[in-house]
Amino acid sequence: MGTWDTGPFDNDTAADFANTLDDAKLEEREALIRGVLTRTVNATGWLAEAEEAVAAAALIGAQCPGGESVDTPYGPETPMPRFPADLRTLAAEALTRIVSDETGLASNWVDPGDWKRWSATLNRLRGVLDPPSPSADMPLFDIEP
Numbered sequence: 001m002g003t004w005d006t007g008p009f010d011n012d013t014a015a016d017f018a019n020t021l022d023d024a025k026l027e028e029r030e031a032l033i034r035g036v037l038t039r040t041v042n043a044t045g046w047l048a049e050a051e052e053a054v055a056a057a058a059l060i061g062a063q064c065p066g067g068e069s070v071d072t073p074y075g076p077e078t079p080m081p082r083f084p085a086d087l088r089t090l091a092a093e094a095l096t097r098i099v100s101d102e103t104g105l106a107s108n109w110v111d112p113g114d115w116k117r118w119s120a121t122l123n124r125l126r127g128v129l130d131p132p133s134p135s136a137d138m139p140l141f142d143i144e145p
Contacts, residue, residue: 006118008058008125009074013051018076021059030081033059037087040094050098054122057091061128064088068128092130095122 002012009015017036021029033056040053047053059076060083061067070076098104099122 006114006121007072007074008054008121009070009072011051014055015074017052017055018074021076021080022078026079026081030083030087033083034087034090037090037094040097041090043097047098047101047104050101050104053091053094053098054125057095057125057129059083060087060091061125064128066128066131067125088129092126095126095129098122099126 004010009018021032024032036049036052036056040047040049043049055075058068058070059080062070063080063083099119
């Protein structure tokens with residue numbers, strides 16, 4: 001893996017995926033993104049498309065409230081379609097798999113500090129894709145003793 005920074009498109013594989021998206025017709029881009037995320041979630045063993053899945057998740061996250069725009073020369077140059085809401089969940093699941101796979105992408109980082117920054121980026125993105133429910137900590141009703 002040729003990696004030069006900790007962003008979602010800051011490696012050769014993700015940059016190539018961006019080129020693939022640019023070369024695809026607008027109506028084909030969602031299927032390309034869904035495919036890489038689904039294969040990552042369903043993979044057994046090595047997560048062969050982890051870098052592409054991170055890039056795909058970043059594109060979906062950019063359309064979510066609180067998401068960061070993909071503003072890098074290595075990302076897609078063409079507009080993305082509006083992604084359906086179910087891709088948010090799929091992207092969050094893929095990121096969960098990737099972050100928990102310490103023998104996969106984690107082993108590619110020479111500097112542990114880079115891995116920590118990259119992992120923090122993925123965790124922030126996962127929080128945008130799958131935010132906690134606002135009512136999770138609020139009781140449905142008050143019980144008075």
